[in-house]
Amino acid sequence: MHKKLVRFGKEIAKQFAISFFFSSLVIVTVYFTFYNKIDTYLSLANMVTIEEKDIKREEISFDSVKKTLVHYPYYGEKWGTIKIPDINVEAPLYNGDSLDIIKYGVGKYTGSYFPGEGGSIVLAAHNSKQHFGYLYQLKEGAKIIIEANYGTFTYELKSTKIIHYQDTSQFPIQSDKEILMMYTCYPSFQVGFKTQRYVVYAELVGEEHGEI
Amino acid sequence: MAKFRVLFYYFAEFLLSVLILALFLMGILKLTVLSPNFILKQFSKQNYYEELSDSIQDEMSNYIIQSGLEDSVLENIYTKEMVKEDLTSYVTNFYGGKKLTVSTDEIKKNLEDNILEYLEKNNITVGDQSSLDAFVDQILTVYQEKITFSNGLNSFQNSIVKANSLITVVFVIFLLLSIVLYALMKFICKRKIVVAAPCFTTSLLTFLGIYLFYQRVDVKNIVFWNDVVSALIKKIITSVTDAMVLGAVIFLVLGILNTFLWALKRRKRRPSSYVASE
Numbered sequence: 309m310h311k312k313l314v315r316f317g318k319e320i321a322k323q324f325a326i327s328f329f330f331s332s333l334v335i336v337t338v339y340f341t342f343y344n345k346i347d348t349y350l351s352l353a354n355m356v357t358i359e360e361k362d363i364k365r366e367e368i369s370f371d372s373v374k375k376t377l378v379h380y381p382y383y384g385e386k387w388g389t390i391k392i393p394d395i396n397v398e399a400p401l402y403n404g405d406s407l408d409i410i411k412y413g414v415g416k417y418t419g420s421y422f423p424g425e426g427g428s429i430v431l432a433a434h435n436s437k438q439h440f441g442y443l444y445q446l447k448e449g450a451k452i453i454i455e456a457n458y459g460t461f462t463y464e465l466k467s468t469k470i471i472h473y474q475d476t477s478q479f480p481i482q483s484d485k486e487i488l489m490m491y492t493c494y495p496s497f498q499v500g501f502k503t504q505r506y507v508v509y510a511e512l513v514g515e516e517h518g519e520i
Numbered sequence: 521m522a523k524f525r526v527l528f529y530y531f532a533e534f535l536l537s538v539l540i541l542a543l544f545l546m547g548i549l550k551l552t553v554l555s556p557n558f559i560l561k562q563f564s565k566q567n568y569y570e571e572l573s574d575s576i577q578d579e580m581s582n583y584i585i586q587s588g589l590e591d592s593v594l595e596n597i598y599t600k601e602m603v604k605e606d607l608t609s610y611v612t613n614f615y616g617g618k619k620l621t622v623s624t625d626e627i628k629k630n631l632e633d634n635i636l637e638y639l640e641k642n643n644i645t646v647g648d649q650s651s652l653d654a655f656v657d658q659i660l661t662v663y664q665e666k667i668t669f670s671n672g673l674n675s676f677q678n679s680i681v682k683a684n685s686l687i688t689v690v691f692v693i694f695l696l697l698s699i700v701l702y703a704l705m706k707f708i709c710k711r712k713i714v715v716a717a718p719c720f721t722t723s724l725l726t727f728l729g730i731y732l733f734y735q736r737v738d739v740k741n742i743v744f745w746n747d748v749v750s751a752l753i754k755k756i757i758t759s760v761t762d763a764m765v766l767g768a769v770i771f772l773v774l775g776i777l778n779t780f781l782w783a784l785k786r787r788k789r790r791p792s793s794y795v796a797s798e
Contacts, residue, residue, distance in 0.1 A: 316783035319714070323779055326530075327720030330537045334725060350736045357738040407582035434585045499588040499644060500651030501658050 370458040375426050377458070383418065388456035390414050390431070395442040401454065405432040414439060414490075420481055423454050423461040424515060427483040431490040435502075440492035444468075444506050452488060452510050463488045463510035470494055473505050486512040529709045532701055537718040539698045544722050544767055546691045552760045554684050556615040560608055562756050569604040571748045576603065576666045580659050587655050593638050597630040598663065606667050617681040620674055622667045624660040631656055669745070714782050719775030726768035730761050 338346075366379040368387060381387040381403040388401040405415030414433040421427030433439040450465040471478045471491075479489050487509060494506035552558045563569060580594050606622050613620055635656070639646065646652055665671070705713050739757050744750050 312783055316780055319779050319783050320716070320776065323714065323716035323775065324720055326533070326717040327537070327724055327775075330534050330717060330721045331724045331728070333534065334538065334541070334721070335728075350733075353737045356744045357741045358743045407579075411582065411585065436585055493586045497588055498648070498651065499639070499646055499655075500648065501583070501587060501654035502651060503654065 368457045370424055372424075375424065377422055377425065380422075381457075384409055386413070387416075387422075388454055391453040391455065392446070392450070393453075394447075394450045395445055397439065397442070399433065399439050401431070401456070405430075410434055410439075417479075420479075420489075421483070421486075423456055423486070423488075423512075424459060425483075426486050428479070428481045429486070429488045430479050430481075431488070433490070433492055435492040435494070435496040435506075440490065440506075441496045443490065443492050443508060444494065444496060446508055452490070454488075460516045461512060462514035464513045465508055465510045467509045469507045469509075471505050471507055473503050475505075478507055488512070525709050529705060529711075532705045533717055536698060536701050536705075536715070537721040539694050539701070540715075540718045540771075541722045541725055543691060543694050543698065544726070544771070546687050546694070548760065548764055548767060550684075550687055550691070552763055553756070554615070554680065554687065556611050558759075559611055559756070562752060562759060563607065563611075566748075566752050566755050568748065568752055569600055569607065572607065572666060573598075573600045573603045575746070575748060576663055579662045579666065583655065583658055583662070589635065589638060589655075593631065593634040594659070595634065597634060597659075598627050602626070603667070610667055614673065614677055615680065615684070617677065620668060620671075620677065622664045624663055627663055628656060628660055631659055669749070712782060712785075714778060716775035716779040716782075719771040719778065723768040723772040723775065726764050726771075730764055730768075733761070 368381055369378045370376075371378050383404045385403050386400050387403055389398060390401050391398045400413035402409045402413055402415050403418065405417045409415045410433055414431050416422070417430035417432065420430040423429060435441045435443070446465055446468070448465055448467070452463040452465065454461045454463070469478060473493075479491075488511070489507060489509055491505045491507040493502040494504040495502065496506075576598070577594065581591055584591055584594065610620060610622060612618075635652065638644075668674070702713060702715075739754055742750055742754055742757075744753055
């Protein structure tokens with residue numbers, strides 16, 4: 309029995325040695341033949357991973373020299389309040405304009421600028437009574453006040469439009485002049501899915517903001 | 521001649537190692553990601569049907585606010601069982617190469633009935649029927665897109681079906697090749713064949729592959745589409761790698777067992793007719 313156990317031990321070691329050699333051959337072959345493809349697929353797989361990090365939350369602040377925010381709000385984060393006295397609206401402002409976000413207030417299109425940055429600002433909200441339901445009642449000259457975490461900005465309504473819901477050309481994003489564009493489904497308080505949007509265009513007429 | 525037998529033996533053993541490894545990997549694929557039953561089992565384990573049902577309801581309610589209607593029109597227009605049935609049908613058709621459609625007739629009827637009841641109860645007259653029809657279509661689209669992952673998988677259907685058929689054919693060919701190779705080894709080398717090395721090779725490469733995969737891909741932080749789908753993908757990946765680990769352990773045990781049996785039964789070496797490899 310002892311001899312058989314010794315033989316077994318020797319044979320196991322031999323077979324492991326052979327398997328290491330075979331494995332090395334396979335690895336070398338695969339490396340030189342398929343490495344690039346495997347590397348590409350693994351890199352693609354890593355593109356859908358997000359590492360959780362403890363990031364120190366920086367306060368949103370404004371650089372009045374560069375005319376830009378120093379730290380931006382996260383997607384879905386509240387960054388201010390909008391007030392439209394003529395239609396009795398006071399609602400929170402969020403970063404992002406997805407349906408999930410505008411359930412709770414007014415959403416800013418993330419591809420547009422923030423107040424004070426001197427460019428196009430696009431805001432969207434539902435046509436409910438507490439949000440933009442009465443937007444269509446605003447007349448030229450009406451004031452819109454945005455109280456951001458870093459300052460207060462006042463806009464004056466200049467014009468309005470009714471557009472098709474898929475016509476995004478009516479929201480030009482530019483950086484030459486600060487234009488506030490706000491829109492909602494139209495007509496308000498009608499039952500069903502609305503294929504029109506009511507858009508108001510306003511220009512910046514006053515600002516008070518914090519500086520670094 | 522003896523040298524030829526030795527060389528042939530080890531060359532054939534290497535080929536056998538590669539064939540067994542390939543058979544093992546193909547078997548894992550066929551039993552996991554290429555199997556609709558496996559995917560549906562993961563859905564059940566992750567409680568995906570219920571989470572999807574809730575997700576559909578949340579998404580639908582986003583369209584209520586701007587519609588002038590109330591949440592009550594969405595009540596009971598679909599059930600969790602319907603979601604499970606439609607998703608099961610979708611997955612089965614996907615793997616079967618059949619047309620990928622989700623019927624929403626029943627949901628449409630329920631929704632239209634609810635809307636009518638709401639309008640009558642609140643004495644609301646609809647000025648533009650097309651806007652109501654558009655709302656109904658929007659809600660049905662939400663349901664369809666949630667079940668079909670926004671049709672994002674449709675373009676992969678042909679590839680998956682072809683891969684499935686190809687793997688089956690290749691599996692059979694490799695299995696036959698393995699048997700032929702084993703028989704050749706026995707005939708040419710005239711000795712008892714120890715398959716431990718091929719088993720150990722498969723086991724070793726599987727463990728190494730899994731280790732390198734987890735080193736390279738941050739599986740626990742995968743984020744794809746939404747939390748529910750992300751959790752499902754993570755679960756599928758870990759189930760597949762668990763199956764591979766189990767297979768690798770089985771091969772390891774088989775190799776040890778094979779060697780042990782060989783060591784027990786081995787007779788004393790005869791002088792001239794044996795392969796001088798031991």
